[in-house]
Amino acid sequence: MEYTFHWRPVFNRLPDLLEAGLITLEVSALSMVIGIALGLGLALIRMSGNPAIAWFTIGWIEIARNTPALLQLFFFSFGLGAYGIHLTPYMVVLCGMAFNNAGYLAESFRGGFAAIPDTQMKAARSLGMTATQAYLRIIIPQVLRIVYYPMTNQMVWAVLISSLGMLVGFHELAGETQRQAFRSFRLFEFFLVTAVIYYVIVKIIILSSRLIAWRLFRY
Amino acid sequence: MIEITDLHKSYGRLEVLKGIDLTVHKGEVISIIGASGSGKSTLLYCVNGLESIQGGKIEVDGIDVHAKGTDLNKLRQRLGMVFQQWNAFPHLTALENVALAPRIVKGLSKGDARAVAERRLVHVGLGDKLDVYPGKLSGGQQQRLAIARALAMEPDYMLFDEATSALDPELVGEVLDTMRLLAEEGMTMMVVTHEMGFARDVSDKVAYFDEGRVEEIGPPEQIFGAPHSEKTRRFLAKVR
Numbered sequence: 001m002e003y004t005f006h007w008r009p010v011f012n013r014l015p016d017l018l019e020a021g022l023i024t025l026e027v028s029a030l031s032m033v034i035g036i037a038l039g040l041g042l043a044l045i046r047m048s049g050n051p052a053i054a055w056f057t058i059g060w061i062e063i064a065r066n067t068p069a070l071l072q073l074f075f076f077s078f079g080l081g082a083y084g085i086h087l088t089p090y091m092v093v094l095c096g097m098a099f100n101n102a103g104y105l106a107e108s109f110r111g112g113f114a115a116i117p118d119t120q121m122k123a124a125r126s127l128g129m130t131a132t133q134a135y136l137r138i139i140i141p142q143v144l145r146i147v148y149y150p151m152t153n154q155m156v157w158a159v160l161i162s163s164l165g166m167l168v169g170f171h172e173l174a175g176e177t178q179r180q181a182f183r184s185f186r187l188f189e190f191f192l193v194t195a196v197i198y199y200v201i202v203k204i205i206i207l208s209s210r211l212i213a214w215r216l217f218r219y
Numbered sequence: 220m221i222e223i224t225d226l227h228k229s230y231g232r233l234e235v236l237k238g239i240d241l242t243v244h245k246g247e248v249i250s251i252i253g254a255s256g257s258g259k260s261t262l263l264y265c266v267n268g269l270e271s272i273q274g275g276k277i278e279v280d281g282i283d284v285h286a287k288g289t290d291l292n293k294l295r296q297r298l299g300m301v302f303q304q305w306n307a308f309p310h311l312t313a314l315e316n317v318a319l320a321p322r323i324v325k326g327l328s329k330g331d332a333r334a335v336a337e338r339r340l341v342h343v344g345l346g347d348k349l350d351v352y353p354g355k356l357s358g359g360q361q362q363r364l365a366i367a368r369a370l371a372m373e374p375d376y377m378l379f380d381e382a383t384s385a386l387d388p389e390l391v392g393e394v395l396d397t398m399r400l401l402a403e404e405g406m407t408m409m410v411v412t413h414e415m416g417f418a419r420d421v422s423d424k425v426a427y428f429d430e431g432r433v434e435e436i437g438p439p440e441q442i443f444g445a446p447h448s449e450k451t452r453r454f455l456a457k458v459r
Contacts, residue, residue: 119306122269123365126300127320127372128292137319141310219310219352 009184010193017190020176021197027165027172028158031094035101035158036151040140042102043109057106064103069161072096077168089170097158104157108150112143145217152209156202163198173197220244220280221266221376221409227274228261235261237431238275243376248408250418250439253428254454259411260303262428263378266409267291267298279376296324299369303381305361307353307368313340314349317368325372339367343397359390363397370401377401379410415458419443427451 010017046057064072073096076087087095116139124134166175173194181190221243228236235258243249251259264270266277268284268291277284282294308316317336321327327335340346343363353361362382369377379398383391395417402408402421412418418425419439426436427448435448446452 117304117306119302119304120308123300123302123306123308125269125292126267126295126298126302127368128296128324129320130292133323137323138308142308145310217310219354 003188005189006186007189009180009186010189013180013184013190014193016176016180017173017194017197020171020173021201023171023176024159024162024165024173025201027090027093027097028155028162031097031101031158031162032151032155034094034098035105035154038098038102039105040109042106043113046106046110047113060099061103061106064100065107069096069100070164070167072100073164073168089165089168092168093162093165093170093172097162100161101154101158104154105147105151108147108154109143112146113139115146116142148209148213148217152206155205155209159201159205160198220278221407222278223262223266223275224277225275226262226265226272226277228258228265228270228272235431236265236272239431239433241426241433241436243407243409245375245407246405247423248402248406248410248421249424249426250410250412250422251426251428252412252415252418252442252454253434257428258431259428260380263300263380263409263411266378267295267300269300292324296372297375298378299372299374299376300378301362301365301369301380301382303384305353305358305365305385307356307361307364309353312350312352313345313356313364313367316353316364317371320368321371335371336367339371340364342370343367344393357390358386359393362386362390362394366394366397366401375407377406377408379408379412381411381413383412383414413458415443415455427454429454 042057042060045053073092076096077092080087120138120142121134124138125131129137162172163174165172166178169175171179177190177194181187184190223239223241226236226239227234239262251262253259261270265272266279266284268289272285279294279297282289284291284294308319311319314333314336317339318332321335322329322332337346337349340349343366345360345363345367348356348360353364356364382398383394386394391414395414398408398410398417399421410418410422422439424436425439425442427434427442427446427450429450435442435446435451437447441447442451443455446455
């Protein structure tokens with residue numbers, strides 16, 4: 001078996017790949033921002049114990065965590081498409097990933113809230129804070145620290161599963177690589193370089209997350 | 220004045236307070252002693268509305284704590300509370316712990332809140348710990364921080380729920396000294412405690428709680444010297 005590497009076609013297209021890498025980063029970051037907001041909401045609703053909406057949050061969390069992310073993306077493309085709702089590939093990936101992130105993060109948040117002793121709430125209320133003030137100033141900042149590393153993991157996970165975008169016609173890093181690779185027939189070289197780009201993106205995320213944590217959590 | 224009339228409190232079918240009558244006058248220090256589970260702590264939680272009640276009435280300066288229209292957030296500003304478990308806010312420095320409520324509840328400016336907080340921390344002997352996070356403080360220091368935090372709201376009353384029970388023995392003294400200082404300054408205090416020495420020396424009145432009732436109440440000389448009730452006598456014989 002012999003294989004001759006040809007790198008030139010890859011390097012010629014490197015600017016396209018890097019640009020697609022930025023799209024990957026953008027859609028992942030946005031899906032995290034939306035996912036955090038939704039996940040926090042899901043966790044709060046689930047903890048509120050209102051049975052009328054609890055089933056909805058439990059359903060969301062169960063589906064997001066226990067079915068393939070790819071099928072969740074398909075739901076937002078072919079699934080909604082069957083009902084005449086046609087999202088752009090970008091929106092399909094963003095919605096699918098936000099849905100997925102929210103499900104995982106909701107469980108992290110729930111664990112985070114459970115880890116805060118209820119005496120913290122009592123102490124805050126005894127000082128005359130409203131429930132909202134107590135949540136915003138006392139409870140949630142502590143929860144964010146507890147879920148900070150799970151959140152970093154989720155962000156890494158988001159970058160990696162965004163590669164499924166290529167299966168719904170989205171030209172993020174993996175999708176763009178596939179397009180370029182098939183044009184030049186240098187599949188192995190292209191995907192090898194792309195793997196390195198993913199690796200670098202993930203490392204950058206982890207390092208900046210550590211840096212932010214060091215700045216943020218002084219206690 | 221805190222006026223408690225025929226107070227009943229239950230958790231489900233378990234009745235914890237079975238008709239409490241108690242009056243705390245301005246400037247008075249009243250200690251509440253009794254076995255664990257006798258309802259002492261629950262009473263304090265009821266006084267500042269952290270717990271609901273099933274019967275009777277609690278009035279703080281004429282305001283009915285558990286009435287529908289009562290603004291509890293406003294009322295609680297007058298009732299400082301220190302809990303058994305140290306519950307400093309771990310994500311805030313000592314100064315921020317104390318300055319937060321004056322700023323967001325009372326609406327003080329950042330600078331004013333800082334000044335108040337600093338004064339209170341100096342007051343309880345933590346003037347050199349302003350920028351320290353609670354995790355770096357001892358239990359006794361955290362408890363004094365909690366006292367400073369409650370004082371910063373300039374309450375008319377202080378409620379202490381076994382403030383020294385969770386502390387290592389060698390740290391109890393510094394917290395009791397701080398409480399003693401407040402009493403000397405004329406603060407009105409309700410103190411649930413197992414520290415009989417403190418109850419005897421500092422209180423104007425001591426109430427002995429037994430199974431959800433006030434078994435006996437009187438000046439410390441009576442309770443510790445010549446209790447009228449046989450139950451009080453037996454309890455004190457056990458703890459001494």
